[in-house]
Amino acid sequence: MSSTGIGSRTSTEGDDERPLRRDAELNRQRIIEAAREVFAERGLAATFDEVAHRAGVGIGTVYRRFPTKEALLAVAFEERLREHARMAEEALAAPTGWEALVHFLRQAAGMHAEDRGLRDLALGASAELGFSPHERIRDSVEPIMRRIIERAHEEGSLRADVTVEDIPLLLMMVSEVAHHSHAVRPEAYHRYLQLLIDGLRRSSKSGNLGAPMTPDDVEAMARQWLPTTLPRR
Amino acid sequence: MSSTGIGSRTSTEGDDERPLRRDAELNRQRIIEAAREVFAERGLAATFDEVAHRAGVGIGTVYRRFPTKEALLAVAFEERLREHARMAEEALAAPTGWEALVHFLRQAAGMHAEDRGLRDLALGASAELGFSPHERIRDSVEPIMRRIIERAHEEGSLRADVTVEDIPLLLMMVSEVAHHSHAVRPEAYHRYLQLLIDGLRRSSKSGNLGAPMTPDDVEAMARQWLPTTLPRR
DNA sequence: TCCGAAGCGGAGGACATACCTCAACTTATG
DNA sequence: CATAAGTTGAGGTATGTCCTCCGCTTCGGA
Incomplete structure (x- = not known):
């Protein structure tokens, strides 16, 4: 509702435009x-x-x-994307890698549940649109996720066979639940995220995960899973 | 490829139709x-x-x-649906409730990964079409799932806060992965199913799942998640 | 106050996708 | 070979999205 801080597009570009009426x-x-x-x-x-x-x-x-849609998205999501990146860094500040991971997953899932567009951008097609000052979001968040995972592995709190590549997939699964339950049980996704988190915890009896995902696998899946912003053409 | 056993539609109906040319x-x-x-x-x-x-x-x-599409689906999926129900009963025969549950989840996930239509029917809209001899699939499989869950709870192998209502949701999440990874890594879903299975296992340190889903919640989510066979009208 | 440039609106053309029908044609079979 | 049964696919209907264009409105400087 508050329409403050939307930022009239002065400067910031090649900029030869006169101000709007x-x-x-x-x-x-x-x-x-x-x-x-x-x-x-x-x-x-x-x-x-x-x-x-x-x-x-x-x-x-x-x-x-x-x-173009990209132009609109770039402006509409600038702030949310910054928040998203900020959140990731915040998570990194947690005392243990495990806490950082859980915090990150919960925060990200929450943000994606509240804002489906943000999810699409954060996990998906953002590759395709060159976002204004920041690079595409994955590039900014991924290194952070990587460090979190590393720390958790060093502590031994995270099961050893989990990789960074799993994180986007987990978030897609959870945000899918969030999306489809939104009208009925908006918090339903917490439940399934928790189940996944408990599955991530190192434990004496955990099953074999098989071959890890490669970055390319994740890329391809995201492309297929999430809407491609740009109309075909 | 083998086109055996498709069953020419003789008898089985009100049946006054002459054989086809x-x-x-x-x-x-x-x-x-x-x-x-x-x-x-x-x-x-x-x-x-x-x-x-x-x-x-x-x-x-x-x-x-x-x-109508229903007429086609009824014939095309008759056998697959029977298999699905048979599989569930097979699972029930496992020595422990836990093994039954894991077996069921893996089998169901596998079948849904191989046949997306079966998934749609098994988890979703099948309600809407009155399937020939058998009732809609959920009615046949659900009581079996319920017994499996009960057994596993009695053994104490399954965490206490999980309910039957969670099963369809878990399968939807996993089949979503299966679907979107199909072209790249068709077995990818095993990984995330395993993570969920490990999260289901009773353990000293597992987080709070919050309020369980109700059958109505699940119904509503399925309706929203899965394609509605019938064209709007 | 007035007028030209800036801005606005939304009907409608181009395109895509899906459903479903029907009249002209083809083919099995008694 | 006559005829009922069967086949075909172009095309009508409906829906939905993208995007343009031109007649009209409004702002704001002179």
Whole structure:
């Protein structure tokens, strides 16, 4: 609801654009706000028509301001993506690797449950759109995950056969539950995340996990699993 | 590939139909075979056009033989559904409840990974189509799952806070992985199923699962998660 | 106050996908 | 070989998304 801090797009670009007319700037903010809501609810697959309708403007206006979906996403998600990265670093500060891991998983799952668009970006197709100042999110979060996993392995708290590549997959499974249970039992995903967390804990009797995923495997799965922002063409 | 045992639809119905012409019966078998393949690959969302094309017949022929999707599904999946139920009973025969549970989960996950249509039917919308002799699949498998869970709880091998309602959810998560990894790493889902299984095992340190799912919750999630066979109307 | 540039809206064209029908044609079989 | 049974696939209906374009409205500087 609070429409503060949306950031009128002054400077930050090649920038030879004159400032928008007052009414136009207002509409722009409305569009951004609407985009956040719509993408949060329906994921990146949401359409421009939905955003326009929610913002109470014509479709043409949305297109005029954001000629491509990427342009809109970049602005709408800038802040959320930063939060996501910040959260990961926070997790790293936990006293033990295990706590860091659990904290990260729970936070990420929570964020992805609340904002389906963020999930799509964080786990998926973000590769395809060059995000403004920051690189694509996976590049910023992945090294952190890697360090967390390493620490947990050193402690011996995390079962040895788990790798960083598993993390995105776990989050996809959980966010899938979150998404489909949202209307009925929005917290349902906690349950299955906890089950997975308990499965990750080192224990005397745990089964064989088989060959680990490679980064390419994960990439391919994400591409197939999550919506591809860009319309085919 | 073997096209044996498809069962020409003699008797078994109100039945006043005369036998099909030889060429028609052949086409019918082709269609059923094609339907099995297509539904296995693409799930219940597959279209009549796909089936027709795969069978090498015109769309009109498919419609003539199977006026509704349900009619086609009923025939195409009769055997697979029976297998599914048989498998569940087999699991029940395991020496311990825990082994029964693990066996059931692995078998079900495997079947759902191989046949996406079966998954859709087993976990989802089967409610909507009244399946020929057998009731909808969930009704036949659910009591078995329930007994397995009970036994495992009595033994104390399964953590106490897990319920039957969790089983379909676990299978959905896993089959989602199976589906999206199919082209790259078809066995990937084993890994995540194992993680879940290890999370299900009773252990000194396992986290709090929160409120269990109710049958209605599961119903609602399944409805939202899995394709609704029937076109809207 | 006024007017030109900036902005707006949303009908509608282009395209894709799915469902399902039907009239013209082909084929098995008594 | 006559005829009922069967086949075909183009095309009508419906739905949904993308995106453009042009007539109209509004802002804001002169």
